[in-house]
Amino acid sequence: MASWDRNTIILLDLVKQPENARCADCGAPDPDWASYKLGVFVCLNCSGTHRDLTDVSRVKSIRLDNWEDDLVEFMRRNGNAVAKAQYEKSVPAFYYRPQQHDCVVLRDQWIRAKYARQEFTGKNGHLQKAYSSGKACEKSTILSNVPACQTYTSKVAKAIISVRNMNAVFQPEKVGHQNGLQITYMTEDRTRNLFVYHENGQEIVNWFNAVRAVRYAYLRKALAPANDSELMPLLTTRSLKEGYMEKTGPMQWEPFKRRWFVLCSVDRKLLYFKTPMDALELGAVFIGTEAHGFSVRETPTRGSRGSRWRYGLTMETPDRNFIFMCEQELEQRDWIKAFQQVIAQPLLPQHYSSKEERREELSFMAWTVHCAQRPFFLFLVEANMKRKKS
Incomplete structure (x- = not known):
C-alpha cells in the first residue's frame, strides 16, 4: 500500500x-x-x-x-x-x-x-477592547455601560434604546448587504427596527458582540440567580419564522391585506409589518399556551373577501381569532408547525410583567451608575455605521 x-x-x-x-x-x-x-x-x-x-x-x-x-x-x-x-x-x-x-x-x-x-x-x-471599551464618534451607535444605547445622526442623540428589549441579528438577505445587521428594540410599546451594515466584517461583528455583552451584563442582574446556560439563549434571538401572509381585521369582514410576519419563540410574539424593511410594527400578538386558551388550526378555503391566497389558518386567542391566508400549502403547514411549537412551550418568568421585574431593572440601573462613577466604561464601540434605507 x-x-x-x-x-x-x-x-x-x-x-x-x-x-x-x-x-x-x-x-x-x-x-x-x-x-x-x-x-x-x-x-x-x-x-x-x-x-x-x-x-x-x-x-x-x-x-x-x-x-x-x-x-x-x-x-x-x-x-x-x-x-x-x-x-x-x-x-x-x-x-x-x-x-x-x-x-x-x-x-x-x-x-x-x-x-x-x-x-x-x-x-x-x-484585543477584546473592540467590544469592551473605546470612544464615540458622530454618525455611530454607542453602546455604553448604562442599560441603553444611543443612536447619533449629529452631536445630539436621536434615540435612547433600552437594553432590556434590545436584540441584534444578522440579516444579510433582508438588508441587502453581506454584513447586514438588524437591531430591534421597544419604543412606546412598539417594536422598532434599525437596519445597519459596515463594510468591515470585523467591525460589524464587534458591534454584534457588544450588544450581546451589554445584554449579558443586564440579564445577569435582572434574572439573578440564573446561570450562563439560561442566559445565553436570551442575549440575541433569531425569529422562529418570517414571511408574508394575508390577514383580515377583527370583525373578519374586512378585505385581506398582505403583511410581513415575524414569529419569535423567546418573547412569544407574532409581529406584523407592511414590508420586511419597515421601521415600526403595525401590530403584535402575544401567544400563550393551550392552557391559557391559545390554539392554531387549518382554516377551510372559503370566500375570502379579497384574499388572493387559498391556504388559511386560524390562531385562536382568548380575545379574538386571527385568520391568515398563505400563498402555498407548504407555507401554511410551516406556519401552523411554528405556532404549535410556541404554544407548546411553557410560559417563563420573563413573560410576565410585574412590579418586581421593574424593581430589578431599576436596581440594575443603579448598579451601572455606581460602576460608572469609578469610572468604569463598558461596551463603548467606535465605528462608522451606515443606515440602510428602507
Whole structure:
C-alpha cells in the first residue's frame, strides 16, 4: 500500500473520533478538510477562510490530497480538542460562537479572531477592547455601560434604546448587504427596527458582540440567580419564522391585506409589518399556551373577501381569532408547525410583567451608575455605521 493511501486511511480514522467528528469552527458534521498548521479538522465552508490565513493556516482535503507522513503525524498529535484548549481558552461568555448555518461574516470573523488575532488564548486580552471599551464618534451607535444605547445622526442623540428589549441579528438577505445587521428594540410599546451594515466584517461583528455583552451584563442582574446556560439563549434571538401572509381585521369582514410576519419563540410574539424593511410594527400578538386558551388550526378555503391566497389558518386567542391566508400549502403547514411549537412551550418568568421585574431593572440601573462613577466604561464601540434605507 502506498504511503498516501495509508495516510488517507489514518486521517479518515482520526476524523471519526468524537472530538474531530465536527468542524472545529462551526460544528458542521463530517469535516473533510484539515489545517496541517493548526492541527484542526474543518468543513468545506470554513476551509475557505483558512485559505486566506496563509500565515497561520494551510489546508488540505483529507480525501483528495496527498499527505506526507510528518503532516499526518502532526494531525495525530493535535486535533480539534487540543486546538480548542489553546485557541478558545478564554472566550467571553457573551461572545457568539457561530454554528453551521450562520452567515459568512460570523464564521469568518470567529476564525480570524481565534487563529489570526489569537483573542482567546488568554495572552492577548487587550484585543477584546473592540467590544469592551473605546470612544464615540458622530454618525455611530454607542453602546455604553448604562442599560441603553444611543443612536447619533449629529452631536445630539436621536434615540435612547433600552437594553432590556434590545436584540441584534444578522440579516444579510433582508438588508441587502453581506454584513447586514438588524437591531430591534421597544419604543412606546412598539417594536422598532434599525437596519445597519459596515463594510468591515470585523467591525460589524464587534458591534454584534457588544450588544450581546451589554445584554449579558443586564440579564445577569435582572434574572439573578440564573446561570450562563439560561442566559445565553436570551442575549440575541433569531425569529422562529418570517414571511408574508394575508390577514383580515377583527370583525373578519374586512378585505385581506398582505403583511410581513415575524414569529419569535423567546418573547412569544407574532409581529406584523407592511414590508420586511419597515421601521415600526403595525401590530403584535402575544401567544400563550393551550392552557391559557391559545390554539392554531387549518382554516377551510372559503370566500375570502379579497384574499388572493387559498391556504388559511386560524390562531385562536382568548380575545379574538386571527385568520391568515398563505400563498402555498407548504407555507401554511410551516406556519401552523411554528405556532404549535410556541404554544407548546411553557410560559417563563420573563413573560410576565410585574412590579418586581421593574424593581430589578431599576436596581440594575443603579448598579451601572455606581460602576460608572469609578469610572468604569463598558461596551463603548467606535465605528462608522451606515443606515440602510428602507
